[in-house]
Amino acid sequence: MAKRKSIPKKVKEILREEVGFGCPVRDCGNPYLEYHHFDPPVHIKPHNDPGGMIALCAQHHKKADGNAYTVEQLHEFKRNRVHSKQVKGNLEWLRRDMLSIVGGNLYYETPIPVQIDGHNLVSFTRDADGFQRLSVNMLSLWPEERLIIDENSWENIGNPIDLRSPPQGKELEVSYNNGDYLYLRFSEVENEGELKSKFGVSYCSDFKFPITVVEINFAIGGTNIDFSSEGTQVMGSSVTNSVMAYCGVGFCIQTGIQWQQNPKWKLEQKYETRSDNVIKVAFGK
Known part of the structure; x- marks a missing residue:
């Protein structure tokens, strides 16, 4: 075949x-x-x-x-x-301005809310119609397949112990047996009072309501990197909460860790053949 x-x-x-x-x-x-x-x-x-x-x-x-x-x-x-x-x-809620809440850190209209060692763990791209498209690239210390989403397209999943993606796409949760974990939840907020009531956010002078809020929680097994609703732990240290607006990258850290995830996917996707038969590097190094 x-x-x-x-x-x-x-x-x-x-x-x-x-x-x-x-x-x-x-x-x-x-x-x-x-x-x-x-x-x-x-x-x-x-x-x-x-x-x-x-x-x-x-x-x-x-x-x-x-x-x-x-x-x-x-x-x-x-x-x-x-x-x-x-x-x-x-899906009109995906057209609104977006506030990313990453372990207590707030990033308004920030296309890359989380970046680690140059890898965009979670990022958003607006298409020609103004809809936000989600991209995810989970990191892991284990040389196993992990979740990859490219502009709302499932590209790789691996073998999670749990995966939830209910209708309407307002939640996404995936976990693996070594402790790698990602949870996203989208909600709609109509005004400043609702934002403060739901999330305790008082700073919103730059926000244009109604907005879409995406809560981003994740952990990387074996690294002490843990972004939860209670706060952020990075390599054993707590990170002070911050608010940023209209920046390209939100939470950005360099760890020097040699990430091992997706060895088969990287190999298979390193080259792709275009319709004009030109070979180009697509993923990997």
């Missing part, structure tokens, strides 16, 4: 736009998407033809792999533009 090539970025963009940037299954709308080949399935013919593919959340992708939907149903999801607009409308 021929090996399927990695999905080109342009194909992913077509499929995300087609479903309105959210899973098109009824009552879902999750913005973190994978890509399902169904017409034909890849075991019959490897391809990356967007006409025979659909963007689905991880949960509904697994169901599609288990033949929960017919080919006709999946094509109907693709054709149902009214549903696509409805899903897109449900």
Whole structure:
């Protein structure tokens, strides 16, 4: 059986736009998407033809792999533009200004809330329609596969002991058996009073309400790096809470640790072939 090539970025963009940037299954709308080949399935013919593919959340992708939907149903999801607009409308909170709360540190309209040793653990990019797209690159001391999300596209997961990504995409939680952990929660805040009531935040002179708040909690097993709602511990030291607005990078530290995660993924994704047959370095060194 021929090996399927990695999905080109342009194909992913077509499929995300087609479903309105959210899973098109009824009552879902999750913005973190994978890509399902169904017409034909890849075991019959490897391809990356967007006409025979659909963007689905991880949960509904697994169901599609288990033949929960017919080919006709999946094509109907693709054709149902009214549903696509409805899903897109449900994600309007991703258009708002964003306040990242990272272990008690506040970063307003900061595209890279957390960076360690030059790795963007959590970052956001606005697309042409103003929607925020999430990217995640978990770090680990273990040479195992860890979560990677590239602009709302699931790229790698590995073998977590727990993974939650409920409909509407307002929560994301993943944990691994060595203590590596990530939790994101999005919420909508309408005014200054609500922000202070929910999060104890009094400084907001630069904020344009309503805003979207994303709480970012994570830990890296074996390192004493722990960002929780109670505060931040980095290599055994507490970090003083801070407030920053309109900066490129929020919490940024250099540890000198040689990170070991995703050895297979880095090897497989180091080179990708573009449609014009030019080879370019995509990931890795």
